[in-house]
Amino acid sequence: MRFRFAGIASLVVLIASVAALGASPALKPFERGTWQSVLKGHAGRPTLVHFWGVTCGPCKVELPLLGRFVKEHPEIDVVTVSADLVPNLPGATQSMLDKAGLSSTENFIFNDGFVERLRFEIDPSWQGDIPRTMLISRDGIITTIEGSAEISDLEKWSAQQLAKH
């Protein structure tokens, strides 16, 4: 029984590690309801959600800066969402995340062709412009930065979040 238990335990560990491994290189699909799961999953923790896309020029400039921010701010949960309209480029998306030092963050890719509906769930007034960053405080207050974020603003927000704690 003990061996069996050990076997099951190691299986659980194996599955968990495989899932973890899978989550790191594999992008998570962002679908209907994912936004609420993200909010729930990070509730009570300062969270930065960054929307970007592989064809967006300003995103290419901002992504490595965000990578550096992540490294320097382990206390902030960072989630990225590739919000391009056709979510069929996980390879290019992952490659850009890797180059930007964002391999280990929680990374999503839009996986519903009905993007109007996905965006509506996130913010009914968002028409798809990227980059876009949503800063979610511990108490759930969302501050949206349209366009490229100034890293100094992220630093400031991050410091405020820590000070509040």
Add this chain to the structure above:
Amino acid sequence: MIRSGLLGIVAFAFLQGTALGQMHGKHASEAACDEPTLRCATKATPAFGPDGTLWLVWMAGGQISVASSQDKGRSFSAPTQVTTKRLNLDWGPDARPKIVVDRKGGIALAFSTFRDEAFNGQVLYTRSADGGKSFAELKPITASNESQRFEALALDQDGTVFAAWLDKRNRIFAKEAGQKYEGAGLFFTSSSDGGTTYAEAKLAREGTCECCRLGLAFAAPGRPVVIFRNIFEGGVRDHAVMTFADVSTPGEVRRVSNDDWQINACPHHGPSLTVAPNGTYHVAWYTNGKARKGLFYAHSRDEARTFSAPMALGQPGRNPTRPFVLAGPAGTVMVWKEFDGEKTSVQMTISRNDGETWSPPKTISSTSDTSDHPLLVSNGKRTYLSWMTKADGYRFTAIEDQP
């Protein structure tokens, strides 16, 4: 342990399978299917020929195809495939294939592809001289190898085809000079042989927003007019209009409206322009500026020197998007999309007094899945809505509120 290991592998395979299934599921695509047929199209663009034939160009399954309809879109001829192989077509939200049909029935096409893994674009063109039965080999519209996207085509009265697009060729010079390069350049060319060959590309304006469609029309014979999202001082991405003196001479940049949208981003949401026979410019656009947010309409009766006060379009809570305006035989018509959380609808309004007043908007079509931008096209007698939808296929509908 071996058993566990196997189970682990099975579990791994299952996890991977689920992830892949999710990533490649049908629902994940903008297209209903992956064939080059019209039913699978994500973008379709119409044009009427001189004889009243409706022509349609679409992108589906990585290919560009053309077909015609003699019964106002109820049925289409067997399609002619313009591309000979699957291409990495520009799938950006504001990209679409373009078509003009001249008085002799010649069909000029242009569209963009992604030429590399960095998503640099290339504008290709072709022409049919045999009524759409065959198309010439695809050629780049310019020899430059830098990124080009968001081409627009318009036909002059004398058959000249005018083309404009956004082009990043000067980025490299700015980089060499250690200067910051923002956005893209508005480039243009024209063809005096119906789109068989194009003149050398010229720059009209540097520093325009790089990821929004252009609006293009003729203000008068020989005088193209372009609307584009410009980058004004301070990174403000508001709209501007340029009226050309002739097909090779750009004009002044004239601001449509002071929306004050200062943003370093790709709005993916370009404007629309039509010129009425009396010369009035009607424009519609999206902004999220400090001064105003949403969809707006304005007109100019002095070639864009001054514009009327911006008029808001649509219900703010329903995310109005993708405006299109067309001056037609029975009035000036505008359409745009709204989304109520479940369905996308096309809203329509019409003005019978050259844009002074507009009818209350009404829903003229709706769909429960993703859709292309709503477009308007006129055959000189009536104005029609052209709308590609994933759930319900292609729709071509006469605007009802007409005589």
